[in-house]
Amino acid sequence: MPYKVLIVDDQIMSRQLFESFVAASENYELAASVDTARVADIYCAGGRVDLVLMDVVMKDGSNGLDAAAQIRAVYPKVKIIIVTSMPDPTFLHRAKEIGVDAFWYKEVQEAPMLEIMDRVMAGETIFPDQPPVTNLGFARSTEFTERELEVLRVLAEGLTDKEIAARLHLSLSAVRYHVNNLISKTGQSSRTELAVNAVRSGITIPEVKKEE
Template sequence: MSNVRLLLADDHQIVREGMKMIVEGSSRFTVVGEASNGDELLSQAWKEKPDIILSDLKMPGPSIIDSCEQLKERLPDVKIVILTAFDESEDKFRALESGIDGYIMKDTLPEQILGAMEMVAMGYSCFQPKLDRKKHEAEERLMLTEREQEIFQLIVENYSNQEIAQKLYISEATVKTHVSSILRKTGQPNRSQAVLYALKKGFVQVRT
């Protein structure tokens, strides 16, 4: 994806202008539309067919989480990123469960926002973490080993078992053993459910 077409949605014009300056500071992104509420977002999405929608979480009209399924159905290749001031685990859990591709805080540094957008454009999910303190407390309760924590982090970042093996210089069979242990300790039936669980508990992050 050489040039990423972006739709910005926020009910505050000054926020849209600020984000436009940030993303257009990179040659990778072009803003093709703007919206100030949920209805305008849908209208602009159908018209412009953007690659990425960067939207506020709480605007007038239908929320981006509620609209996600409809957007993904009509625009199957679109990536949706929430940009918000609300750092709530329940919002993040609902966002991931609905198919949202990213969740970024508004006070994030511009270069980190661009990094997150780059990750999403490449097909990765990018959810900013809760406080590291809660992350470590949850990890301790689960009694994950250091290697399991490392592999779980890569699972959250959408790496396959083969890619994890290559990245960590271990065999794919060893990765599968660790993944099985992670699923057992989290009490989840598969990788996707384990990621949802980890996000809800607030102890995973995506490095930007």
């Protein structure tokens, strides 16, 4: 019997692409294709899904990594492949912590999706060595330290230096040092331009608050 695949992606073109992968192989059949991670675990109930192709950032605020963690905890036999176009390194790190089966970058894939799907269903775990390299102003994504990325992520939420310091348990002077260093390193004209372009580049994504 073919494996049943759940596609979770808020982009129509991405869903259609993944649907075409499923249709191209007799090893798979489409269980469902949805645009929100909020209902992903519901589709996995009752053994209706063998494999999930899960995007991370959804327009409705739901998060594919949160959904993957829930599925992994409740339905450990369901295979999960995280798919994203965002090079934010925390996505890759958290996916490994959750214990998903594979991680696939949409624009910089090292292997075709069908090959990844087949290998995952055969029991392999597949992760890239590192996120794809992108630029933010004059700097490449590989030039930022983990602390700088933490500050940049919170900065992208629109927080003040004082609020960033409280969130990350840093001194105010340390936050100002990192923000000024990021502006200098990237050649941005202001913290606002830095925050906006950090999100546009995909180097970092503002944290989406979890629903109560």
